[in-house]
Amino acid sequence: MSADHRQGAPFAELLLGLRGAGLPVGLTEWMTLMGALKTRVIKPELTDFYRVARAILIKSEVQFDLYDQVFAAVFGDAEMPTALADELMSWLDNPKALPELSAEQLAAIEQLPLDKLRELFEQRLREQDERHDGGNRWVGTGGTSPFGHSGYHPGGIRVGGSGRHRSASQIASERRFQDYRSDRVIDVRQMAVALKKLRRLSRSEGQPELDLDATIDATCKNAGELELILQPPRKNQARVLLLMDVGGSMDPHARLVERLFSAANGLGHWRQFGAYTFHNCVYETLYESMWAQEGVSTEEVMRTLDPDTFLIVVGDASMAPTELVSPYGAIDYWHRNETPGIVWLHRLRRRFNRAVWLNPLPQSWWRGYTVELVSQLFPMMPLTLEGLDEAIDHLLRGKPAPVGELDPSLIRSSW
């Protein structure tokens, strides 16, 4: 008994380690593994235990790496997985809160052109040798220097952290949201189950099929004389257009959006499904993927899709106001859009009356001019399971009211 007990210790540690690392190892799998140990299916050597335990406990190849790290930590001398220890990054990892700024302070913050900014950034990185928080010069957190994060500067360079004011003209940070589980708000399967409700059944097209129940009824009424009842099959007539923001501020949500795309794309139960991407705001061109150089014209997409199409836009709606309401305001320097983004959004909304906007940001973050403008045009729901359910209910609800004209005073070419 005591020998058994000792033997069980590292195994329990493995289970706790795996669960602690966020791997969804349940008791069912654990009991299976214990059964395998008891019946000596596993050879009495660590390498065999390693691979058999992996096959029983881990059900996705993306989790293998984490399993390896936990396993090594429990059974070997290796260390438990730790976050990256880069010194600069560690200063930036625990941001100090930003004090509220007065209007004068905001006005006082200088706005620098991009190349000057870059030059200064590199220069200050060379000079800086310690942690800085709350200042206005060094790379740090919570301050008003143009460099660092969690601070405020109208056109600064973000270093690490996530953009709190979401208008940094350029992101000098690596993607830090590589963790699969921490942002796992909903998985593909749950999304697919929710999206499945988005259907519109009708019996109009296709090869007729035998309606067995009706045939039996009719045959009985006919005193046994066979009468076949045929009906066109029930087909889902719903069309879906999915537009996804892949601009810089959406980077933290890339996985979530990807999941929504694969759920919608994999479902294959719609009559027509189109998916395009855009950067921050929709203009005259939509792109088929994040990397696509050539796009398709937004007008073309609007024209070819039936007005009855369900339009689902995914984006944080957070951008510089100019990107939304000014001609030539697009974030890409070489992109010269004559028509402001808000006009395009309005056109989309008028063409597709059944439309929703899914925002991956938590609802409490929905602040700022652009979010407000967009949510006046589109019913906005959070990109969570409840939000998705709500959005689908909204799409399916009765006939929506037509959309009015766009208020021309919203469009501004100068600030």
Next chain:
Amino acid sequence: MTQPTSFEGTEQYIASDDLRRIVDVAVALERPLLVKGEPGTGKTLLAHAIADSLGMELLTWHVKSTSKAQDGLYVYDTVQRLHDSRFDDKKVDDISTYIHLGPLGRAFASDKRVVLLIDEIDKADVEFPNDLLHELDAMRFVIPETGEEVAAKQRPVVIITSNSEKELPDAFLRRSIFHYISFPTRELMADIVRVHFPDLGAELLEHAMDSFYALRGVDGLRKRPSTSELLDWLGALMATGVAPESLREHVPMVGTLIKREQDLALLARAAKGPGGRGR
């Protein structure tokens, strides 16, 4: 004649050590084995190899987007019965003559232990795997029309393949053993190639592998060439008698390796860039 008790791969199917062990474990624990991996890494062939190696019969259930869990158990052919009652003089009282067992039903009813392959389970509806949970667990089901119970005489070896097109439900995953067939290393790939082309010259193999792994390394390919494409390509190279050295300059019949138009365009662009090998 003794039946082999562990899976060793076959002459035609080279399995890695890991895979061989995991198959043995799944057979011993009587759990379904879920196999994932890049397309073309031999997921489906694995079931055939297991059946060959263990000397069991193989029953295959190719799942389609319209498949329902019920189809795997049995189908009640009501239309035939209706037809017989009307146009034939057959007796239609015996419903069991109109019950046709599906692959799962046949695997249960078989006197000998069989291998059951449920191929591409992710093709079907999202609820499909959950609908099979009970039957795979209990290895029995009842046909309500006849009241008959079909129970497994010998628990079949269940092999399930998935291309990850859809996520599988948790409850289903918890009950299965999982193996991911990773893409073969160069050494294992050389073994696999030799099994299929024993006459292939060492030089051609060497150059072909260089080109193949270089192609796989190109960033942004939508569908990277896999084992089955490599084998097709090598077959084509041998049939046309390409000089091994020429592969350095140029990849002939690239269409056998790269199937998507976008990927071909991507390669053409990459070749034009600096350091490319030209056309």
